Amino acid sequence: MEHIYDSMTLEDFDMLGKKLAALLDGGGFIAFFGDLGAGKTTLVKLIAKNLGITEIASPTFTVVREHETSDKKAFFHFDAYRLEDEDELSAIGFDDYIERAKDGIIVMEWSENVLGLLPDDRLDIAITGSGDMKRTVKLSAYGKHHESILRGLLA
Numbered sequence: 001m002e003h004i005y006d007s008m009t010l011e012d013f014d015m016l017g018k019k020l021a022a023l024l025d026g027g028g029f030i031a032f033f034g035d036l037g038a039g040k041t042t043l044v045k046l047i048a049k050n051l052g053i054t055e056i057a058s059p060t061f062t063v064v065r066e067h068e069t070s071d072k073k074a075f076f077h078f079d080a081y082r083l084e085d086e087d088e089l090s091a092i093g094f095d096d097y098i099e100r101a102k103d104g105i106i107v108m109e110w111s112e113n114v115l116g117l118l119p120d121d122r123l124d125i126a127i128t129g130s131g132d133m134k135r136t137v138k139l140s141a142y143g144k145h146h147e148s149i150l151r152g153l154l155a
Contacts, residue, residue: 001150001151002138002139003138003139003154004138005136006136008137013043013046016153017043017046017050018050019152019153021046021047022050023152023153024047025073025105026102027102027104027145028105028145028149029098029101029106030047030106030107030108031108031111031123032110032124032126033110033112033125034126037130038127038128038129038130038135039129039130040110040127041056041109044107048067048107051070052069052070063078063092069104074101076100076104076105077107077108078109079108080109080110080113080114081109081113083110083113086116086117090117119143120143121142121143121144121146123149123150124139124140124141125137125139
């Protein structure tokens with residue numbers, strides 16, 4: 001299941017972040033795709049803000065940062081930008097994070113670097129554009145859980 005938003009502004013990103021935060025629950029996995037400056041971290045921050053998380057920084061050098069939402073759910077923010085291959089992600093216990101996030105949420109930037117490790121049930125968000133340009137955002141839902149999240153976004 002897919003949906004494309006054309007010409008998204010920062011205000012549109014804010015609305016998308018609010019809607020996603022309201023729909024995400026245990027087992028949520030969002031895989032972000034896009035070039036530098038596309039807005040991946042911006043959208044992660046907006047989702048986190050709407051989940052009650054105020055301190056979000058890109059985990060580029062640490063690969064993952066753990067947070068807690070206002071309703072005590074685990075929120076794992078991954079950044080696969082600097083990973084050489086999928087083995088590096090596996091080596092930090094990625095499978096354990098997937099297990100721990102059954103009652104929480106995982107968001108991952110630069111997911112294209114670890115495609116083979118992404119769960120089958122997830123929401124992909126591909127962002128194109130950068131700088132002051134308006135963005136195109138393609139949402140692709142895989143699995144029943146994330147298809148229901150995408151349907152909720154479109155309702």
